[in-house]
């Protein structure tokens with residue numbers, strides 16, 4: 171939208187359609203005197219750069235697409251070799267439209283950016299096709315649309331294969347299934363100690379779970395997102411950030427307490443305000459002197475950045491004056507006003523600010539690489555860095571099913587600490603604006619009720635019940651799906667009040683199982699754990715209801731599947747399967763038809779080799795099927811089937 175529109179606007183042309191007109195109206199509203207005065211005073215950029223920064227903030231943000239998973243390379247090749255050439259010479263309403271470009275600092279060139287008006291996406295045939303490709307690949311989980319700078323925090327986490335993958339949220343877990351996933355819904359500033367048996371395979375005495383990596387992507391005023399959140403232009407005022415400083419600090423301090431030795435914290439905001447950024451980091455470092463800021467200047471060398479600030483001057487709502495110290499501020503107002511303004515000494519740079527290495531923080535400004543504004547700080551414990559990881563680290567076998575040990579801390583010490591933090595935080599919380607935090611997440615003091623040691627509130631989730639490994643339902647899944655003896659049957663759980671294997675079976679790794687068994691799931695507000703692998707298929711007449719493996723869980727189940735039980739098929743079989751909902755068993759060509767008739771009714775797995783003639787497959791295609799008495803069904807969702815037929819999907823390949 172931005173560049174084309176800007177060009178049109180400069181030439182004084184009458185806007186051609188509503189899209190353009192809306193942009194122009196919005197631009198005239200992108201002004202806030204308080205914002206300008208405040209940030210010019212903070213000197214976040216040299217004076218001569220200010221106008222460029224401001225102009226960039228007024229320009230709509232490009233679309234950004236990070237890619238993921240194993241298909242990333244082949245998808246990337248498709249964008250680079252097919253779509254970019256097609257989109258390279260597009261002219262729409264006499265204006266050249268630039269093709270997508272790779273984000274220079276994103277590893278392996280796996281993230282792309284493009285900047286076109288919605289109207290072009292809808293009406294230009296070339297972009298329309300590209301758009302449809304993006305929509306489909308997003309739906310099936312191969313790409314995500316995200317603001318470029320929001321991709322930064324995970325890149326600075328340096329997550330290793332043995333770390334827990336807790337950054338995934340529930341809705342993404344369906345797209346990226348992981349048995350190592352746990353989602354808790356808690357106030358991060360008072361995150362409770364999570365108990366973990368010292369020997370997770372045996373149970374017994376517990377200690378407190380410590381985390382290898384913690385991302386504190388904290389609630390913030392969000393003024394770095396003004397390019398897309400236009401409402402902030404109207405409402406911005408310095409107390410937005412002032413009021414969040416306390417909560418941000420408590421979240422970071424709690425993370426410091428929960429970090430394992432050799433661990434790493436990434437603190438990030440999408441705010442430009444030093445009160446929410448450097449001031450929070452400075453306070454946290456001062457209260458936890460065993461931590462330091464990590465120099466990450468060599469990481470992502472193509473990312474243009476500016477160092478963290480070492481001086482800033484907070485102000486209150488009045489904006490007219492900024493104050494060089496807390497004491498100066500206090501002299502100008504009554505104590506009541508100061509409390510109302512939510513100012514503390516920690517809002518100002520500490521006297522020994524130079525000792526904290528704040529320039530190691532990263533400031534991202536919109537005009538540097540056409541992104542949103544962002545802030546990142548990487549923190550570790552001093553002395554941790556060179557220590558090799560203890561041999562206790564969990565072993566992973568590629569499926570994420572096995573995690574044998576984790577960092578721990580004396581249970582008693584940690585619980586006392588967590589309790590203290592909780593009481594203190596609850597006392598303060600009533601004075602703190604908690605941004606977008608849902609009410610159910612508010613500390614209970616703020617909700618007007620306090621039930622110590624329990625999740626309480628509106629938390630209503632079904633329990634997590636692990637089935638006995640010799641449960642008849644699991645035994646039947648193992649038998650019917652031809653799973654090997656190595657399948658971790660003892661890690662299978664169900665989610666219903668009776669604890670019955672009624673509908674869906676989930677699987678976790680050993681660590682997640684140990685956590686669930688050692689903690690009250692209500693207290694830790696456990697919202698989701700593991701990943702769904704099997705679901706009950708109500709079969710037709712004469713066939714017993716049985717469990718089938720879910721398509722998205724196949725990568726987890728395949729390592730435990732007897733390879734000789736996977737049925738090989740050809741392109742004609744694929745064509746029939748995607749064309750009809752319930753093709754009859756006898757319409758399939760040989761040898762598939764014969765192989766199929768030798769199989770019992772129920773869940774099976776079929777493989778279309780990458781070398782399949784008549785299809786463009788980027789890898790072997792392995793899919794779940796369901797055989798009933800008379801017909802066969804491909805167990806993938808309708809959209810995937812439709813795109814497969816239309817030849818738009820990259821994931822499944824295309825039938826020529």
Ligand SMILES: C[S@@+](CC[C@H](N)C(=O)[O-])C[C@H]1O[C@@H](n2cnc3c(N)ncnc32)[C@H](O)[C@@H]1O
Pocket residue numbers: 356357358359387388389390417604605606607608
């Ligand atoms: C910057 S966003 C994080 C976005 C997230 N990284 C993602 O990719 O979806 C901050 C989030 O913190 C949540 N939040 C606000 N107060 C919180 C608190 N006290 N504890 C935990 N989360 C909180 C907000 O609801 C918001 O979703």
